[in-house]
Amino acid sequence: xxxxxxxxxxxxxxxxxxxxxxxxxxxxxxxxxxxxxxxxxxxxxxxxxxxxxxxxxxxxxxxxxxxxxxxxxxxxxxxxxxxxxxxxxxxxxxxxxxxxxxxxxxxxxxxxxxxxxxxxxxxxxxxxxxxxxxxxxxxxxxxxxxxxxxxxxxxxxxxxxxxxxxxxxxxxxxxxxxxxxxxxxxxxxxxxxxxxxxxxxxxxxxxxxxxxxxxxxxxxxxxxxxxxxxxxxxxxxxxxxxxxxxxxxxxxxxxxxxxxxxxxxxxxxxxxxxxxxxxxxxxxxxxxxxxxxxxxxxxxxxxxxxxxxxxxxxxxxxxxxxxxxxxxxxxxxxxxxxxxxxxxxxxxxxxxxxxxxxxxxxxxxxxxxxxxxxxxxxxxxxxxxxxxxxxxxxxxxxxxxxxxxxxxxxxxxxxxxxxxxxxxxxxxxxxxxxxxxxxxxxxxxxxxxxxxx
Numbered sequence: 001x002x003x004x005x006x007x008x009x010x011x012x013x014x015x016x017x018x019x020x021x022x023x024x025x026x027x028x029x030x031x032x033x034x035x036x037x038x039x040x041x042x043x044x045x046x047x048x049x050x051x052x053x054x055x056x057x058x059x060x061x062x063x064x065x066x067x068x069x070x071x072x073x074x075x076x077x078x079x080x081x082x083x084x085x086x087x088x089x090x091x092x093x094x095x096x097x098x099x100x101x102x103x104x105x106x107x108x109x110x111x112x113x114x115x116x117x118x119x120x121x122x123x124x125x126x127x128x129x130x131x132x133x134x135x136x137x138x139x140x141x142x143x144x145x146x147x148x149x150x151x152x153x154x155x156x157x158x159x160x161x162x163x164x165x166x167x168x169x170x171x172x173x174x175x176x177x178x179x180x181x182x183x184x185x186x187x188x189x190x191x192x193x194x195x196x197x198x199x200x201x202x203x204x205x206x207x208x209x210x211x212x213x214x215x216x217x218x219x220x221x222x223x224x225x226x227x228x229x230x231x232x233x234x235x236x237x238x239x240x241x242x243x244x245x246x247x248x249x250x251x252x253x254x255x256x257x258x259x260x261x262x263x264x265x266x267x268x269x270x271x272x273x274x275x276x277x278x279x280x281x282x283x284x285x286x287x288x289x290x291x292x293x294x295x296x297x298x299x300x301x302x303x304x305x306x307x308x309x310x311x312x313x314x315x316x317x318x319x320x321x322x323x324x325x326x327x328x329x330x331x332x333x334x335x336x337x338x339x340x341x342x343x344x345x346x347x348x349x350x351x352x353x354x355x356x357x358x359x360x361x362x363x364x365x366x367x368x369x370x371x372x373x374x375x376x377x378x379x380x381x382x383x384x385x386x387x388x389x390x391x392x393x394x395x396x397x398x399x400x401x402x403x404x405x406x407x408x409x410x411x412x413x414x415x416x417x418x419x420x421x422x423x424x425x426x427x428x429x430x431x432x433x434x435x436x437x438x439x440x441x442x443x444x445x446x447x448x449x450x451x452x453x
Contacts, residue, residue, distance in 0.1 A: 008032050008037045009031060010030065010031060010032070011024055011029075011030075011032060011036075011040075011065065014032060014036075014037065014040045014041050014044075014065075015040075015041060015044055015069075016040065016065055016066075016069050017069050017072060019072065019103050019104065020065060020068055020069055020072070020100065022103070023099075023100050023101075023102070023103055024061070024065070024100065027099060027100070029058075029061060032058075033053075033057050033058035033061075033062075034053070034057070034226045035051055035053035035057050035058060035059055035062050035224065035226045036058050036061055036062045036065070038051070038062075038224040038226060039051045039062045039063070039066075039222070039224055040062060040065055040066050042222035042224075043063065043066035043067075043194070043196065043222075044066045044069065044070070046188070046194065046219070047194075047219060047220045047221065047222040048186070048194060048195045048196065048218075048219045048220070048221045048222065049063070049195075049196045049197070049198075049221070049222045049223075049224070050164075050197045050198075050202070050206060050207070050221060050222070050223045050224070051063070051196070051197070051198045051199075051224050051226075052198075052199055052200070052201070052202035052206070052224065052225040052226065053198075053200065053224075053225070053226040054200055054226075054233075054234070054349075054353065055200045055326070055327070055349070055350060055353030055354075055357075056234070056329075056353055056357035057200075057226065059162070059198040059199075059200075060092075060093055060096055060162070060198075060327075061096075062198065063082075063160050063162075063196045063198055064093075064096065064097055064100060065100075067079070067080050067130070067158050067160075067196075068097070068100055068101055068104075068106070070157070070158075071101075071104075071106070071129060071130070072104050075104065075106075075129060076127075077127050077129075077152055077155050078127055078128060078129065078130070078131055078152040078153055078155065078156055079129050079130060079156070079157050079158065080129075080130045080131070080156060080157060080158035080159070080160065081130075081131045081133070081138075081153060081156050081158070081159050081160070081179075081183060082097075082130065082131070082132045082133070082159075082160040082162060083133055083134070083135055083138070083159070083160065083161050083162065083167060083176070083179060084132070084133075084134060084161075084162040084163060084167075084327070085134065085135075085162075085163050085166045085167055085172065085326070086134065086163075086323055086326065086327075087112040087113060087114065087134060087300060087303065088294070088303065088304075088307055088323065088324065088328055089162065089163065089326060089327040089328060090110060090111075090112050090132050090133065090134055091110065091112070091304065092327070092328060092329060093132050093162065094108050094110045094132045097130055097132070101129070101130075106129050106130065107126075107128045107129050107130075108128055108129065108130045108131075108132060109123045109124055109126075109128035109130070109131045109132070110132050110133070111124065111131060111132070111133035111134070111137045111138050111141060112133065112134050112137050112300065113134060113136060113137045113300065114299060114300025114301075114303070115300055117137075117140065117141070117144075117145070120137075120141065121141060121145040121146075121149045124141060124145070124149050124150065124152070125148060125149045125152075127152045128152075131153070133179075135167070135172045135175035135176050135178075135179050136172075136175045138175075138178075138179050138182075139174075139175040139178040139179055142178055142179065142181075142182050143178070150182055153182045153183050154182070154183070154184065155184065155191070156183045156184060156193055157193060157194060158193065158194050158195075158196065159180070159183055159186075159193050159194075159195050159196070160195075160196045160197075160198070161176075161195075161196070161197045161198070162198055162199075162327065163198075163199055163200075163326050163327060164197035164198060164199040164206050165199045165200075165201045165202070165203045165205070165206055165346075166199075166326070168203070168205045168206060169205075186218055186219065187218045187219055188218060188219040188220075192219075194219065195219075200326075200349070200350065200353070201346050201349070201350075202225055207223075233349055233352055233353065233356075233383050233385070234353065234355075234356035234357065234362065236356045236359060236360060236361045236362065237352060237355065237356035237361075237362050237363070237364060238361070238362070238363045238364070238388070239352065239364050239366075239383075239385065239387045239388065240363070240364070240365050240366070240387055240388045240389065240390045240391075241365070241366045241367075241368045241376065241387040241388070241389060241390060242256075242365055242366070242367055242368065242389075242390040242398075243368050243369075243389070244367060244368070244369065245369060245370075246369050246371075248402060248407060249339060249367055249369075250280065250283055250410050250411075250414055251402045251406045251407045251410040251411070252367065252398065252402055253269065253280075253284075253337065253339060253367070254283075254284065254287050254289075254406055254410050255398055255401050255402050255405075255406050256337070256365065256398065257284075257289060257317065257337075259393055259396050259398070260393065260396065261393045261396075262335060265316075265334040265335045266310075266313065266316055266317075266332050266333055266334050266335070267316065267317050267318070267333070267334065267335040267336070267337060268317075268318045268319075268320060268324065268330075268333055268335075268336050268337070268351075268354050268355075269317060269318070269319045269320070269337045269339050270320055270321070270322070270324075270325065270336065270337070270338050270339060270340070270342070270351045271319065271320070271321055271339045271340050272321070272322075272340040272342065272343070273321070273340075274295040274296060274297045274321055276339070276340065277293055277294075277295045277319050277320060277321055278293065278295070278297070278421060279414070279417055279418065279421065280319050280339065281293040281319045282417035282420055282421060283410070283413050283414045283417040284317065284319065286413040286416060286417055287409075287410065287413050289316065289317055290314070290315045290316045290317065291315055291316070291317040291318075291319055292306040292309045292310055292314075292315035292317070292318055292319070293306055293318075293319050293320070294306050294307055294310075294318055294319070294320040294321070294323055294324050295320060295321040295323055296321065296323055303323075306318070307324075307328070307330075310330065311330055311331070313332075322342070322347055322350070322351070324354070325347060325350040325351045325353075325354065326350050328354070330354060333354045333355040333357075333362065334355060334362060334363065335355065335362070335363050335364075335365070336351060336352050336354055336355050336362070336363070336364040336365070337364075337365050337366075337367070338351060338352075338364070338365070338366040338367060339367055340367070341366055341367070341368060341372040341375045341376060341379075342375070342379075343375060345378050345379045345381070345382035345383070346382070348366075348379045348382075348383075349382070349383065351364075352364040365390060366379075366387065
């Protein structure tokens with residue numbers, strides 16, 4: 001085991017197997033980040049772990065590396081269950097684990113909504129080595145897929161809650177209880193599981209788990225918080241606000257994205273509602289921007305393809321809800337625009353954390369109306385830093401261009417986008433009614449044949 005008095009310069013110093021060190025190196029991951037250096041050895045020692053660190057700090061490797069190390073010693077059955085709040089984050093974790101475990105033929109199973117449950121049930125029944133799931137879809141399998149399908153979960157050695165603050169919220173409470181009821185109990189005894197919680201926001205609910213484990217006399221819990229309060233947002237992030245009136249937001253966004261300083265930047269535009277994201281995507285497309293959407297109302301295939309287009313730089317702008325705010329590793333995001341001010345300061349931190357990652361520079365611009373002042377004050381109190389007012393680029397008057405050039409054009413495109421969306425809804429409605437009529441007609445035909453017989 002690694003010497004705890006020595007600052008680790010490599011994963012080998014932490015006691016990780018050579019095959020895994022090489023696999024990490026092949027992904028250009030050679031030196032542990034602070035959260036990885038702090039958590040990997042205690043997890044290898046058999047401790048439960050609560051790891052808190054700001055977004056982009058490498059939390060996935062902090063739990064994946066020790067799990068894969070232990071799994072390679074006994075690669076049978078379902079060794080670990082990783083639960084995460086969003087489909088995109090589950091996909092990303094599955095991709096990383098599959099790549100890291102490839103030298104040892106790791107078999108991962110992904111259970112998320114929007115894809116065929118029967119195919120997932122078949123994959124789960126084949127006893128994969130690691131299961132990555134969203135709580136809702138795994139709970140569906142536990143309720144409906146049968147004991148033969150889920151029995152492999154009964155011998156899981158590790159359970160991970162990624163983005164633990166969200167996983168322990170009321171939103172996931174029922175599904176999470178169902179999931180944890182299908183795996184061994186937490187504890188240090190034979191057949192009991194090791195539990196790992198990782199988050200960028202260490203809430204009171206997360207901290208309370210340490211006290212609960214202590215009272216119940218279970219496995220020792222290691223708690224590590226790295227820059228969760230002191231560095232709520234990356235030090236290299238420039239935070240600015242743009243004060244405007246609500247009806248001009250689309251015009252300001254179009255103009256901002258078209259300025260010489262921004263027209264080549266990859267950007268994520270965050271909205272609070274899926275309807276806003278949908279309308280904004282259509283409007284920006286009509287204005288000539290390379291844009292793609294990401295929100296919960298899209299079919300899973302479209303969500304995956306959309307994120308792939310943005311990562312491949314086929315689209316320059318991603319218009320998204322908070323589905324895209326947590327955990328996603330998008331290599332180059334130079335600008336984040338908060339089209340809507342988030343109502344929760346922690347959501348702001350997660351959003352702007354999509355840029356200025358791994359020491360790179362980044363910029364976040366928040367659109368603020370007269371109704372958002374209290375929200376901005378709460379964000380500034382949480383981050384401990386005042387936003388700067390947006391200053392025009394040299395030779396560019398943003399307000400002047402909006403008033404003189406873009407406001408009327410953008411208003412017209414927005415009106416056309418609304419009409420297109422409404423027509424699309426009507427077409428979908430007609431298609432559904434036609435399919436239902438067809439199905440009802442087939443039913444009547446079969447009934448008639450049966451009666452005649």
